[in-house]
Amino acid sequence: MIIEVENLKKSYGSLVALEDLNLSVAEGEVFGLLGPNGSGKTTAINCILSLLDYDHGRIRIFGKDMAPDAYDLKQDIGVVMQNVAVFDELTVQENIDYFCGLYVPDKKRKKELVEEAILFTGLEDYRKFYPKKLSGGLLRRLNIACGIAHKPKLIFLDEPTVAVDPQSRNKILEGILELNRQGSTIIYTSHYMEEVETICSRIMILDKGKPIATGTKEELKNMIATGTKVTVEVPIFSDALLPKVRALPGVISADRQGTRLHLKSSKENGILERVITFLNDEGIAYSNIYAELPTLNDVFLEITGKELRD
Ligand SMILES: Nc1ncnc2c1ncn2[C@@H]1O[C@H](COP(=O)(O)OP(=O)(O)OP(=O)(O)O)[C@@H](O)[C@H]1O
Numbered sequence: 001m002i003i004e005v006e007n008l009k010k011s012y013g014s015l016v017a018l019e020d021l022n023l024s025v026a027e028g029e030v031f032g033l034l035g036p037n038g039s040g041k042t043t044a045i046n047c048i049l050s051l052l053d054y055d056h057g058r059i060r061i062f063g064k065d066m067a068p069d070a071y072d073l074k075q076d077i078g079v080v081m082q083n084v085a086v087f088d089e090l091t092v093q094e095n096i097d098y099f100c101g102l103y104v105p106d107k108k109r110k111k112e113l114v115e116e117a118i119l120f121t122g123l124e125d126y127r128k129f130y131p132k133k134l135s136g137g138l139l140r141r142l143n144i145a146c147g148i149a150h151k152p153k154l155i156f157l158d159e160p161t162v163a164v165d166p167q168s169r170n171k172i173l174e175g176i177l178e179l180n181r182q183g184s185t186i187i188y189t190s191h192y193m194e195e196v197e198t199i200c201s202r203i204m205i206l207d208k209g210k211p212i213a214t215g216t217k218e219e220l221k222n223m224i225a226t227g228t229k230v231t232v233e234v235p236i237f238s239d240a241l242l243p244k245v246r247a248l249p250g251v252i253s254a255d256r257q258g259t260r261l262h263l264k265s266s267k268e269n270g271i272l273e274r275v276i277t278f279l280n281d282e283g284i285a286y287s288n289i290y291a292e293l294p295t296l297n298d299v300f301l302e303i304t305g306k307e308l309r310d
Helices: 041-048 092-101 107-120 136-148 166-181 193-199 217-223 239-246 271-282 296-304
Strands: 003-012 015-025 030-034 056-061 077-080 154-158 185-190 202-207 210-215 229-233 251-257 260-265 287-292
Touching: 003 041, 015 041, 015 210, 030 041, 030 166, 030 193, 041 056, 041 154, 041 185, 077 136, 092 107, 092 136, 107 136, 136 154, 136 166, 166 185, 166 193, 185 193, 193 296, 202 217, 202 296, 210 217, 210 296, 217 296, 229 271, 239 251, 239 271, 260 271, 271 287
Parallel strands: 030 185, 030 202, 077 154, 154 185
Antiparallel strands: 003 015, 003 056, 202 210, 229 260, 229 287, 251 260
């Protein structure tokens, strides 16, 4: 295992920010920590990296106990924190060169790695720019380039796409998958479920400092009762019919929002057919029916009773 965390607890004074955290991450995984703001993702990462003291727990990285002075382990770890941490007085290229140089003494090798990181994050047109001249998205890409240029075996990325434009976001996500293909194990935190679904091979969902479910996205979706979700456009629909819709076999819930009827079904098949038969039998005009599989938001909603979305 690349990371093993046993029974981790961290409090800030009387606030328990993290409790009962157990996790194992194997080599080659893109492991996602998904949770709303304040659920303990950053605290978890900072504890795992020994940047924060914790109440109790055991943390091993590459099979060895992690400690603040475990420099041999830190050598193989790259960290991209939520807050951009670069030097304003250095250019893009100089910043990457500086951070890479902390790990790679050989000048020729360092030069190659800096160049790769620039290309990899799409910063080739900005290498002489100072950070203050970069947009938010480019600044985040620079932050990532500085954290990963030395090609560490293990990379932590804490919400690297918060407040970035879609182009930079895609670049960042593609880059993370490429780093993984090149051999790095990735720990990725986010409160964007779509991102986590797209790039993570395994996901832990956190809520209020506690892990509430862990698995692949398929495993997580299989944990819940909700199967297919069906939306039907119904220009004229009386709410008096909702109890009848809810009573259809396999329907877990049904609600109308404006001209849309939203149904959640259990995992058994045939829901679309039953809904269409019902609408025809009741003489209700409808259009634009579509079905979708549950999302990680549905997993979060079913377990916690609240939406994961902001
Ligand atoms: N230094 C601190 N002192 C006191 N409380 C803190 C401190 N850092 C975090 N917290 C609290 O601990 C809890 C977990 O915060 P944390 O930043 O780990 O969550 P998060 O999931 O990373 O959220 P975000 O996405 O907003 O960064 C929150 O209630 C937060 O207010």
